[in-house]
Amino acid sequence: MAGHLYGIGVGPGDPELMTLKAQRLLRACPIVAHFAAPSRRGNAWTIVEGVLEPGQAVLRLEYPVTTEAVEATEYERLLDAFYDASAAAVERELLAGRDVAVVCEGDPFFYGSYMYLHERLARRYPTTVVPGVTSFSAAAAAAGTPLVSREETLTVIPGVLGQPELEAVLRGVDAAVVMKVGQHLVDIRAAAAGAGIEGAVYVERASCLDQRVLPLADTDGLQAPYFSVVLVPGRALAQRRPRPQ
Amino acid sequence: MAGHLYGIGVGPGDPELMTLKAQRLLRACPIVAHFAAPSRRGNAWTIVEGVLEPGQAVLRLEYPVTTEAVEATEYERLLDAFYDASAAAVERELLAGRDVAVVCEGDPFFYGSYMYLHERLARRYPTTVVPGVTSFSAAAAAAGTPLVSREETLTVIPGVLGQPELEAVLRGVDAAVVMKVGQHLVDIRAAAAGAGIEGAVYVERASCLDQRVLPLADTDGLQAPYFSVVLVPGRALAQRRPRPQ
Numbered sequence: 001m002a003g004h005l006y007g008i009g010v011g012p013g014d015p016e017l018m019t020l021k022a023q024r025l026l027r028a029c030p031i032v033a034h035f036a037a038p039s040r041r042g043n044a045w046t047i048v049e050g051v052l053e054p055g056q057a058v059l060r061l062e063y064p065v066t067t068e069a070v071e072a073t074e075y076e077r078l079l080d081a082f083y084d085a086s087a088a089a090v091e092r093e094l095l096a097g098r099d100v101a102v103v104c105e106g107d108p109f110f111y112g113s114y115m116y117l118h119e120r121l122a123r124r125y126p127t128t129v130v131p132g133v134t135s136f137s138a139a140a141a142a143a144g145t146p147l148v149s150r151e152e153t154l155t156v157i158p159g160v161l162g163q164p165e166l167e168a169v170l171r172g173v174d175a176a177v178v179m180k181v182g183q184h185l186v187d188i189r190a191a192a193a194g195a196g197i198e199g200a201v202y203v204e205r206a207s208c209l210d211q212r213v214l215p216l217a218d219t220d221g222l223q224a225p226y227f228s229v230v231l232v233p234g235r236a237l238a239q240r241r242p243r244p245q
Numbered sequence: 246m247a248g249h250l251y252g253i254g255v256g257p258g259d260p261e262l263m264t265l266k267a268q269r270l271l272r273a274c275p276i277v278a279h280f281a282a283p284s285r286r287g288n289a290w291t292i293v294e295g296v297l298e299p300g301q302a303v304l305r306l307e308y309p310v311t312t313e314a315v316e317a318t319e320y321e322r323l324l325d326a327f328y329d330a331s332a333a334a335v336e337r338e339l340l341a342g343r344d345v346a347v348v349c350e351g352d353p354f355f356y357g358s359y360m361y362l363h364e365r366l367a368r369r370y371p372t373t374v375v376p377g378v379t380s381f382s383a384a385a386a387a388a389g390t391p392l393v394s395r396e397e398t399l400t401v402i403p404g405v406l407g408q409p410e411l412e413a414v415l416r417g418v419d420a421a422v423v424m425k426v427g428q429h430l431v432d433i434r435a436a437a438a439g440a441g442i443e444g445a446v447y448v449e450r451a452s453c454l455d456q457r458v459l460p461l462a463d464t465d466g467l468q469a470p471y472f473s474v475v476l477v478p479g480r481a482l483a484q485r486r487p488r489p490q
Contacts, residue, residue, distance in 0.1 A: 009382070011264065019378060020268065021261040107382040110399075115391035122389060129389065131382035131452070133264060137254070137352040141374040144367060146360035151406060153414065154355075156399040169398065207376070 003031075003094040005125045006101045007108040007118055009132020010047045013227075014207035017133050023051060025130060029101035031093045033059040035086075035113045043227060044103040059093070059100070061086040087120035094125050105227070107132045111158070111179060136177040139203035139229045143213045148175040152234040159184035159230075166191035175234035182226040189216055197232050204228040248276075248339040250370045251346045252353040252363055254377020255292045258472075259452035262378050268296060270375060274346035276338045278304040280331075280358045288472060289348040304338070304345070306331040332365035339370050350472070352377040356403070356424060381422040384448035384474045388458045393420040397479040404429035404475075411436035420479035427471040434461055442477055449473040 006025050011017035018026075026032065026048060036042030042060070052058075064078050093100050108114040108129050118127065136156065140147040148154040152174035157166060159181045170176060170191055178188050181202070192200050200216035204225060214222075216230055251270050256262035263271075271277065271293060281287030287305070297303075309323050338345050353359040353374050363372065381401065385392040393399040397419035402411060404426045415421060415436055423433050426447070437445050445461035449470060459467075461475055 009378075012376070014266065016266040016269070017264045017376065019256065019262045019264055021259070023265065024261070107378070107385075109385040109390065109392045110382060111394055112391075115394055118389075118391060127389065129386040131257070131262065131378045131386040133254075133352070133376050133378055134382065137355060137376035137379065140352075140354040141376040144363075144372065144374065145354065146357075146363060147354045148401070149356055149360055151403050153403070153406075154401040156393070156401070158396050158398070160396055161398075 001097055002125055003097050003099045005090070005094060005117075005121055005127040006099065007112075007114040007127070007129040008101050008103050009107040009112070009130055010044055010103050010105060011133040012106055012135045012138035012207045013043070013047060013205060013211075014138075015047050015050060017138065017207055018047065018051070019130065019132065022130050022132060025128070026051060026101050026103065027053050027056075029056070029099045031057050031059055031098050031100045033061060033086075033090055033100055033102045035061045035063065035104075037063050038065070043105040047105060048103050059089060061089065083116040083120065087117050090117055091121060091125075094121070104132070106134045110134055135206055135227060136179070136229055136231065138206035139177075139201075139231055140233075142203050142206045142211050143201045143231060145201060145231060145233045147177070147231060148234045154234070159188055163187040163191045163194075167194040170195035170197055170232065173232060176232040178230040178232075180226055181224045181228040181230055183224070185219060185222065185224040185228075188230050189219060192216055192230070192232070199233060201231045201233070202228065203231060246342055247370055248342050249344045250335070250339060250362075250366055250372040251344065252357075252359040252372070252374040253346050253348050254352040254357070254375055255289055255348050255350060256378040257351055257380045257383035257452045258288070258292060258450060258456075259383075260292050260295060262383065262452055263292070263296070264375065264377065267375050267377065270373070271296060271346050271348065272298050272301075274301070274344040276302050276304055276343050276345045278306060278335055278345055278347045280306045280308065280349075282308050283310070288350040292350060293348050304334060306334065328361040328365065332362050335362055336366060336370075339366070349377070351379045355379050380451055380472060381424070381474055381476065383451035384422075384446075384476055385478075387448050387451045387456050388446045388476060390446060390476060390478045392422070392476060393479045399479070404433055408432040408436045408439075412439040415440035415442055415477065418477060421477040423475040423477075425471055426469045426473040426475055428469070430464060430467065430469040430473075433475050434464060437461055437475070437477070444478060446476045446478070447473065448476060
């Protein structure tokens with residue numbers, strides 16, 4: 001009998017922000033697979049390694065290259081081949097009857113790499129996806145800032161879009177989150193300023209021991225890691241008059 | 246010494262989708278507060294009641310009216326007074342030195358009622374917010390549908406906006422979630438059809454034992470509960486050619 005594929009969201013960084021279900025299923029799988037960039041430990045791995053039981057085997061799925069190193073079309077081709085090879089590696093375990101937990105920082109279906117395995121394997125193997133806490137929820141909690149309420153719309157934008165497109169999107173939002181900030185911080189800050197956004201907050205490594213929370217306007221010269229976000233909290237609450245004490 | 250205020254996201258419905266941190270802090274607080282509609286048990290309460298320890302006291306914060314019963318401005322006034330009274334009830338416990346866990350379905354700062362207590366109390370009492378898994382992450386997991394990837398934007402829209410505005414928003418999205426569907430299902434379906442959206446999925450009570458997943462187009466005559474969502478999955482993955490097996 002084939003093994004069961006689990007796509008497990010392990011949350012934003014603090015291992016205690018894993019769900020009970022994630023922890024239970026993770027510990028029950030003989031194989032734990034995770035993605036990692038070359039010469040990095042991998043964010044999902046860092047979250048789960050302290051939770052695993054002796055005897056669980058680790059399948060490290062290492063990306064072939066960083067985005068900057070090659071042309072866009074060549075990068076796409078390399079990534080496609082990498083996801084094919086990763087799916088094949090996971091499939092070998094499933095065919096041998098072993099359950100595989102693919103761990104994913106945040107939530108698997110919210111910008112998670114797990115989905116590239118899911119699209120290749122889920123139709124052919126029993127599959128369960130366990131949702132996780134996203135980095136933006138952790139960032140709002142870290143900042144102590146309500147993000148979106150009532151009849152407001154929340155727009156979640158990848159930082160990679162570039163300044164003009166980011167600015168155009170930010171002009172129309174009630175509340176927003178810019179994900180995967182990294183090297184795009186300067187663009188994002190310019191876009192927010194251009195869109196007349198006030199009160200935006202930069203949050204780095206939300207929920208981790210070294211988390212940082214700063215007003216976006218105070219991020220001059222800062223080297224943002226990939227896993228940082230910018231929050232544009234909704235205005236509905238901000239516009240309410242302060243309550244009499 | 247004053248008590249500590251905790252705003253605790255307890256996830257989308259399945260008690261096992263609570264985080265380890267939520268469970269630990271929840272059990273450590275002598276007072277557990279939750280919101281509930283009149284003559285309802287309360288969604289957050291339903292999630293946590295099996296987790297509490299003997300001796301924990303419950304503070305039920307019951308909404309005064311349903312949205313439909315009164316005019317909009319009168320409803321606003323009643324709600325404001327209700328949140329004032331709720332904050333006062335929580336504050337009495339804090340002043341008596343007791344820690345209070347305010348439990349919230351999903352994530353506290355993502356359309357959560359906790360934020361109305363937070364804005365009234367967090368500046369004056371030590372406060373911690375614990376992020377939770379949102380209903381849309383649970384819905385995507387239930388549907389087995391990747392929601393958003395790569396350079397796509399995700400737009401989260403409350404169902405209450407009405408058909409014309411919903412349709413206008415949906416025309417421009419890469420991927421979307423419509424929250425708090427309830428009585429607005431027919432409007433949402435019309436808006437999605439008008440915007441030329443295909444492949445939208447309706448998910449009810451995601452992660453609960455009685456969860457339901459249907460194509461939005463197949464929801465004729467369905468009575469949707471308030472806690473249901475419509476997913477419009479991103480196109481990036483859908484457009485990829487099927488992989489050779």
